[in-house]
Amino acid sequence: MARISDVAKHAGVSVATVSRVLAGQGSVSESARERVLASVKALDYHPDLAARRLRSGKTDTLGLIVSDIRNPYFTDVSRAIEDVAYARGMRVLLCNADEDPAKERFYLDMMRDENVAGVILSPTLQLLSRFRPEDFSFPLVLVDRSNPDTHADAVVLDNPDAAQRLARHLLDRGCRRIAFFYGAASATGSQRLAGYRSALADAGLEPVPVPIRPTTEDARQALLAWLDTQSALPDAIVASSGLILLGLIEGLRERGLRWPDDVIIAGFDDMAWTRITSPALTVIAQPTADIGRSAIELLLARIAEPKQAMRRIVMRGELIVRGSSQPG
């Protein structure tokens, strides 16, 4: 590997001049610049990032800590983040906290040790409920999960609004008894529950909340167990996330129940497979690409301007009505 001193020697200048050319600042004569550039190419020189970082104390690496890398929501968001980072020549250190506070802690420590320029995080409920900005030595943007009073830059869906609109849609379709399967240990689950509750309260109806662990398999089992306790089917079943929705669909199929005839079903997240069930599923689509893009732009802005006021970007979910909520 060629060093900067090799380039300097080859170009007949000092290392300082090479550095200036590479940094594109400070004044360098045109002839020197050309010779340096030629030598860089000739020697296939690549600056040592470790040395550069040690010296400058800065990094062009961003951290991204997601709760579940296998959840399409997060891969879509990650993809958007990565695209922006790529366009800017930045690196992304992607970690999967797996909804585990210990892993989350580990990765946040890793980010500090890596001296990343900033971090995008979808926090566990535990972290979010005790969130204090001063606990983090780097710029941080929350994504997917944040409360209105959380003192942090964040990009989230308007969960109460989206859940409310989804519930109202079902009420408009004549549903009166609407069960809501939601992730009890998640901020989004609670927020969506609140929207659902409020829609039902407005209609003077009793909510039927079913708290579960927000995985596909748990949702499936929870639905089967819950159905066994019911004397009659509800009019509709709503899932507070795409993973839960998939589990509910599996459970309904297992029981031989069809939608919308036996029961109406709807949920969150416009995953690819929601279009191939018969009939297709009514969902709230999240603008995942916009969420990811906004998150990294928020982060880069914060890095550039650490003092600016906190910003909370709230995205509107889109209700996509499909056959699963169209009885008759």
Next chain:
Amino acid sequence: MARISDVAKHAGVSVATVSRVLAGQGSVSESARERVLASVKALDYHPDLAARRLRSGKTDTLGLIVSDIRNPYFTDVSRAIEDVAYARGMRVLLCNADEDPAKERFYLDMMRDENVAGVILSPTLQLLSRFRPEDFSFPLVLVDRSNPDTHADAVVLDNPDAAQRLARHLLDRGCRRIAFFYGAASATGSQRLAGYRSALADAGLEPVPVPIRPTTEDARQALLAWLDTQSALPDAIVASSGLILLGLIEGLRERGLRWPDDVIIAGFDDMAWTRITSPALTVIAQPTADIGRSAIELLLARIAEPKQAMRRIVMRGELIVRGSSQPG
């Protein structure tokens, strides 16, 4: 931020002793060790990784370049890789080459600049077809895509065998005209095509290969266009990947075609949604977790022992027979 010299001063020893304690090598008296550890804790000292890397020339970061972060196959593999890395306290730099040779080049250069300990890569066909080990300055393990004559450590599915078994299964079910939708510009697509061809050849039947771009949307459109050119439906349609399978399902639904009655359908990748179609889909399941785990273990072994012979790990796909291939 506390430096190693602060710790040394606080503990009343030299920086060398602190370094030895932290590295866990060299001999240090018990009392010194305890004092150092106490000081580390008291000062909340964290070693500067940039300095450590500059000095040692080593990194505990691995690179992972996948072709498509939104493909569940790759997220599952990534997840397994990440788990092993987490257990070892290593970092993973995850990049999404997006099937784009330019992005792939960019990220490979980034890996070199980052001086990563090693890289796991699912190469584009372009890179694979011109693969030369000497082009890479770091240990490299290929995943998902590699040819038998590629001179590199690799973990792949036995694609010809899996496709052959899938095709034979359909032949056993009485199918004679079997269309095969596959990614023409991918190594796995070609290998699976070969297995399919060989099964049909053994049965004395004509193959019906349909080369497409391996995305869901392309598969959907290609199916619709292809159906328009056919005077009659084939007995079966096979997808060479999960993304393609989803597109085919979308297309069949659009045409109002049902499986297995109108046409039998099957494909690769046991994605979660393949269980919720009516009936569920027959697929070749890939052992994604094992593939990921094997890949990183292969890489770590290569890093530890750079001279050892190349290893190619070939995994067997599992045929999961479901309703979509059970006529009658």
Next chain:
DNA sequence: CTGTTAGCGCGTTCAA
């Protein structure tokens, strides 16, 4: 067992 010291490769003063 321990401390001193010399770089790792680079960016950045400061003088010229």
Next chain:
DNA sequence: TTGAACGCGCTAACAG
């Protein structure tokens, strides 16, 4: 416009 020299924080070789 240029170059010499220092030091970022750490590890490892060497001396004691």
